[in-house]
Structures are given as structure tokens and as C-alpha cells.
Amino acid sequence: MGKENSPPPAPLTCWPAGSWGTVVDLAAEDDAQLAKLLALGIIPGVRLRILRRSPCWIIQIGFTRLALDETLARTILLLPDHPPGVSAFDRDG
Amino acid sequence: MSRGFRVDYGPTIEGFIARLLPLLKGDYPFHRRAVALLLLQGDQEIAALTARQEGPRVRQIQEIIKGAGGLSPPPASTIALARHRKAQRIAQAVMGKPLVRPLGGLLDWLTLWPPTAFPILALVLYYGLYRFVGGLGAQVLVDFIEGQLFQSWVTPFAQELGARWLSPPLADLVAGDYGMVTLGLRYAVGIILPVVGTFFFFFSFLEDTGYLPRLALLADRACKKVGLSGRAVIPLTLGLGCDTMATVVTRTLETTRERIIATFLLALAVPCSAQLGLILALLGHSPLALGIWILVVGTIFLAAGHLADRILPGPKAVFHMELPPLRLPVVGNIVMKTAARIQWYLIEITPVFLGTSLLLWFLDQQGLLQLIISALRGPIQSLGLPPDAAGIFLLGFFRRDYGAAGLYDLRASLSPIQLTVAATTLTLFVPCLAQAAVMVKERGVLAAMLIVAIIVPVAFLVGFSLNHLLGSLAMIGGLGNG
Numbered sequence: 001m002g003k004e005n006s007p008p009p010a011p012l013t014c015w016p017a018g019s020w021g022t023v024v025d026l027a028a029e030d031d032a033q034l035a036k037l038l039a040l041g042i043i044p045g046v047r048l049r050i051l052r053r054s055p056c057w058i059i060q061i062g063f064t065r066l067a068l069d070e071t072l073a074r075t076i077l078l079l080p081d082h083p084p085g086v087s088a089f090d091r092d093g
Numbered sequence: 094m095s096r097g098f099r100v101d102y103g104p105t106i107e108g109f110i111a112r113l114l115p116l117l118k119g120d121y122p123f124h125r126r127a128v129a130l131l132l133l134q135g136d137q138e139i140a141a142l143t144a145r146q147e148g149p150r151v152r153q154i155q156e157i158i159k160g161a162g163g164l165s166p167p168p169a170s171t172i173a174l175a176r177h178r179k180a181q182r183i184a185q186a187v188m189g190k191p192l193v194r195p196l197g198g199l200l201d202w203l204t205l206w207p208p209t210a211f212p213i214l215a216l217v218l219y220y221g222l223y224r225f226v227g228g229l230g231a232q233v234l235v236d237f238i239e240g241q242l243f244q245s246w247v248t249p250f251a252q253e254l255g256a257r258w259l260s261p262p263l264a265d266l267v268a269g270d271y272g273m274v275t276l277g278l279r280y281a282v283g284i285i286l287p288v289v290g291t292f293f294f295f296f297s298f299l300e301d302t303g304y305l306p307r308l309a310l311l312a313d314r315a316c317k318k319v320g321l322s323g324r325a326v327i328p329l330t331l332g333l334g335c336d337t338m339a340t341v342v343t344r345t346l347e348t349t350r351e352r353i354i355a356t357f358l359l360a361l362a363v364p365c366s367a368q369l370g371l372i373l374a375l376l377g378h379s380p381l382a383l384g385i386w387i388l389v390v391g392t393i394f395l396a397a398g399h400l401a402d403r404i405l406p407g408p409k410a411v412f413h414m415e416l417p418p419l420r421l422p423v424v425g426n427i428v429m430k431t432a433a434r435i436q437w438y439l440i441e442i443t444p445v446f447l448g449t450s451l452l453l454w455f456l457d458q459q460g461l462l463q464l465i466i467s468a469l470r471g472p473i474q475s476l477g478l479p480p481d482a483a484g485i486f487l488l489g490f491f492r493r494d495y496g497a498a499g500l501y502d503l504r505a506s507l508s509p510i511q512l513t514v515a516a517t518t519l520t521l522f523v524p525c526l527a528q529a530a531v532m533v534k535e536r537g538v539l540a541a542m543l544i545v546a547i548i549v550p551v552a553f554l555v556g557f558s559l560n561h562l563l564g565s566l567a568m569i570g571g572l573g574n575g
Contacts, residue, residue, distance in 0.1 A: 065417075
């Protein structure tokens with residue numbers, strides 16, 4: 001969960017590669033899209049890590065890696081664990 | 094009641110389940126708790142089933158679901174999270190250290206980092222599609238099965254049999270120009286099978302190594318330009334082997350909208366292996382003509398896809414895919430998957446080719462083929478081509494390879510401009526009859542007819558304009574005497 005100095009939640013597309021965070025909400029366009037995200041394991045409350053931003057968004061949830069396009073990635077509202085960009089070896093994409 | 098495994102969804106959701114359970118008295122294929130959970134998640138199918146089963150209780154059930162719908166977070170989300178947590182606890186209890194490193198492995202990284210990923214992609218496609226499928230499948234194996242087996246053994250045998258035992262129209266049905274053996278079977282087994290067979294092998298190999306999702310991921314941006322998601326790269330590349338087959342594979346796309354766009358593009362601007370081989374043979378001696386052909390067909394592909402994306406209603410394509418780690422392929426897996434797909438091809442596609450030859454035989458017997466050919470002479474002349482090319486265009490509709498093969502016979506008498514125009518128009522022109530049949534089967538009569546109704550004028554219009562454009566350029570530059 002977020003620490004006191006964490007930035008506020010924002011769409012996943014706003015955070016750099018390497019960020020860890022917790023999904024706080026899904027801004028899905030419709031029920032079908034919401035169901036799709038949930039089925040992929042992208043659920044408010046789960047922790048994920050952004051691995052890459054290009055050529056596609058690649059995230060890691062548990063043991064699963066998922067590739068998402070910009071449209072789907074934007075619907076994921078993420079609360080990062082700590083101010084991003086601190087770790088030296090997380091500079092993918 | 095099933096015992097043992099159960100997920101606790103928390104007091105709110107459990108409360109709703111407890112209120113729903115006594116109302117569910119109908120006959121369901123699974124546990125009533127599961128029915129209640131699906132109702133709370135907003136499943137439309139189960140809601141319709143409940144409406145049929147529960148009669149007077151439906152209103153009460155709908156009230157409860159409506160109440161749950163107002164919750165924040167929505168029940169679907171709470172239920173998914175509870176299941177996720179339960180799965181995590183189970184995994185933690187039985188698993189040691191995490192096996193998957195984030196982006197572990199250098200190769201894994203190289204196939205995703207754009208500066209290396211795209212060159213690797215190009216190599217994979219070059220060796221896989223061009224050398225393996227195009228070289229081994231479309232040339233070596235086709236030469237052997239169609240050129241040797243059919244021409245030396247199967248066809249003479251069928252002709253012999255027909256001549257000895259059957260009267261002329263029936264003998265033609267077996268072994269004539271449009272015979273079930275000499276056209277249907279020869280086409281399905283001699284020409285298409287080696288191409289799709291090697292394609293399936295290559296495809297199964299990519300699948301087993303875990304590279305396939307990367308291919309889709311890298312192609313996603315480009316596919317979006319024509320209204321498709323990265324997944325569409327699979328049917329589109331398969332179309333270079335056989336468009337009929339590829340049209341069936343558009344089933345794997347998520348939305349009807351994407352399926353229609355992919356079907357349309359396959360029919361319009363993706364030449365199949367039979368066409369590609371002959372077009373390369375026709376235009377191969379002239380890099381300029383080949384370049385013009387690629388440029389025109391490529392532009393039409395992009396423009397048509399872009400327009401379809403703009404015009405067709407419905408939500409835009411979205412892309413998501415699980416990304417497995419790369420691993421060494423297992424030969425047994427690849428062979429098994431390839432065999433299963435070839436079996437599927439034989440069951441699903443072979444009857445289409447046999448049916449096609451039956452229809453052609455019928456049209457030929459009734460003299461309808463000649464009638465249609467003479468009707469086509471006018472439009473053909475407007476493309477600057479000799480009227481004799483009409484037969485080739487019509488047979489191009491029925492059999493794309495035959496169309497290009499007919500063009501090959503005419504090659505000596507055609508100028509480079511005429512060859513370029515004819516090759517381009519034939520590529521865009523209506524797909525072969527087998528593909529048209531599959532289009533009707535997969536997309537319905539209306540969509541298939543609409544697609545054909547768009548393609549025919551587009552093909553002729555492009556051919557017409559290209560003829561005039563190249564004609565004027567030739568007057569300036571002297572292309573016509575090449």
C-alpha cells in the first residue's frame with residue numbers, strides 16, 4: 001500500500017518502467033472491458049509491476065506477464081509504492 | 094452441497110448470495126452458489142436462464158441484483174479479488190522461490206527491446222515464411238506432390254478410370270478441367286496442403302517457443318492503423334499461404350468488427366501463395382514492375398483498412414495477451430500440434446475445394462462460364478488489356494492460381510505496363526471461389542456480398558487508373574519499351 005510520500009494514483013501509462021504499485025480502480029469503458037481486465041487478473045487491490053512501456057505495455061502480476069495496448073493500460077489506475085525512478089536497474093523501455 | 098473448497102467473498106457479497114440462494118429453485122447445470130455468483134457479476138446468459146427457470150421469483154431476484162449493482166467496488170471486482178487472493182494463498186503454500194524472473198534472460202529482453210526486437214522479427218519472418226514456407230513448402234513440396242504425384246500418377250489414373258467407366262459429363266466431373274480429382278483434390282492436397290502444412294509447422298514452432306505473443310505484440314501498432322489488433326497478424330500472414338484458410342482463422346479475433354475488417358483485407362489485398370508464386374514469375378524479371386505492384390497493393394491494403402476502421406461502427410480493437418517466457422521448443426509438441434491442425438484443415442477446407450469444383454463443372458456443363466466470360470470482355474478492354482484476358486480474370490475468380498497461370502501464357506504478348514496492370518488487378522480482384530464460399534460461411538451472405546461488391550469496382554478502378562498513369566509516365570520516361 002502507498003506510503004505517506006507516495007504520489008496520488010494515476011493511470012498506469014503515467015508511471016515509468018520499473019514501478020511497483022497497487023491497482024486502485026479500473027476506468028473501463030463498459031462491462032465487457034471490465035470483465036476482460038478482471039479475467040486477466042487486473043483487479044483493484046492487486047500489486048503489479050510495470051516492466052516495459054514500449055513497444056507495448058508489459059506488466060507483471062504474480063507469476064504472470066501481460067502485454068497490453070495503450071487503450072487498456074490507460075484504464076488501470078495505479079498507486080505507486082514509492083516515488084518512481086529510484087532504482088538503477090529498472091530502466092527498461 | 095459441495096464441501097471442501099470454497100472461497101469466502103466477504104460479508105457483503107456473502108449476504109447477497111444468502112438472499113439469492115432460497116430464490117433459485119430451478120434446474121441448473123451447476124451449483125446454485127455458482128449461479129448466484131454469476132448473477133452478481135452481471136452475467137447476461139445466466140440472467141436469461143434464470144428468467145426462464147424461476148418464473149414468479151424473477152422480480153425479486155432482479156431487485157437483489159440491482160441492489161448489488163450499486164455497490165462500490167462493483168461485485169465483479171470484489172469477487173475477482175477474493176478469488177485472486179485465495180489462489181495466491183494456495184500458490185504460496187505449495188511453491189518455493191518464484192521461478193520466473195521479471196524479463197529474465199537476455200534473449201527474452203532482446204526479443205522485446207524495439208531496436209533488436211524488430212530485426213529479430215524480420216529474421217524470423219524471412220527464414221520462417223520466405224525460406225521455410227515459401228521455399229520448402231510452396232516450391233519443393235508442391236513440385237513433388239502436385240508436379241510429380243498428381244501429374245504422373247493421380248491425374249492419369251483418374252482420367253483413365255473416367256474414360257473407361259463413365260459417360261462424358263460424369264467423366265469430366267471426376268477428371269475434367271474442373272474435376273473433383275483433377276481440380277478439387279489436386280488443389281486441396283497438391284497445392285494448398287504443402288503450403289499450410291509447412292506454415293502450421295512454423296506456427297507451432299513459434300507457439301512452443303513462446304515467441305508468438307511477441308510477434309503479435311510487435312505488430313500491434315501497425316495493425317491498429319488498419320483497425321485490427323496485434324492478434325490479426327496471424328490470419329494476415331497465413332493469408333500469404335492460403336486466403337481461404339486464413340479467412341477461417343479470423344475466428345480467433347475478438348470482435349465481429351475485427352473479423353469483418355480482416356476478412357475484407359484478405360479478400361482484397363493479401364495475395365495467396367499460388368498467386369504470389371506466379372506474380373513473382375511474371376514480374377520478377379522487372380524490378381520496376383514488381384516495385385509498382387508492391388507499392389500499389391500495399392497502398393490499397395493500408396488505405397482500405399484505414400477506411401474500414403473509420404467507417405465500421407463499434408469499439409476500436411484493443412490488444413492484450415499473456416506473455417510467456419521464452420523456452421526451448423519440444424519436438425513432440427510441435428509435431429502433435431501440426432498434425433492436429435493439418436487434420437482440421439483436411440476436414441474443414443478440403444470439402445470446400447471439392448464443392449468448388451462441383452459448381453464449376455456444373456457452370457461449364459450449362460455453358461454459363463462462357464457467357465460470363467464474354468460479359469467481362471468490355472471491362473477488360475477498358476484496362477488496356479486484350480479481350481482474351483477476360484477468361485483469365487474469370488478463372489482468377491474461381492481459381493486465383495489459374496488466373497495468374499493464364500496470365501503467364503499471355504506474358505509473351507503483353508507489354509510491361511499491361512503485365513503490371515493485369516497482375517495488380519488480379520491480386521485485388523475477387524478471391525477464389527473457395528475463399529468466397531468460406532466468407533459466406535464465416536461472415537454470412539450479406540457481409541460476403543458487400544465485400545465482393547466493394548472489391549470488384551475497386552480492383553477495376555485501380556487497374557484502370559494504373560493503366561492510364563503508367564501510360565502517361567511511359568510517354569515521358571520510356572517505360573513502355575522495357
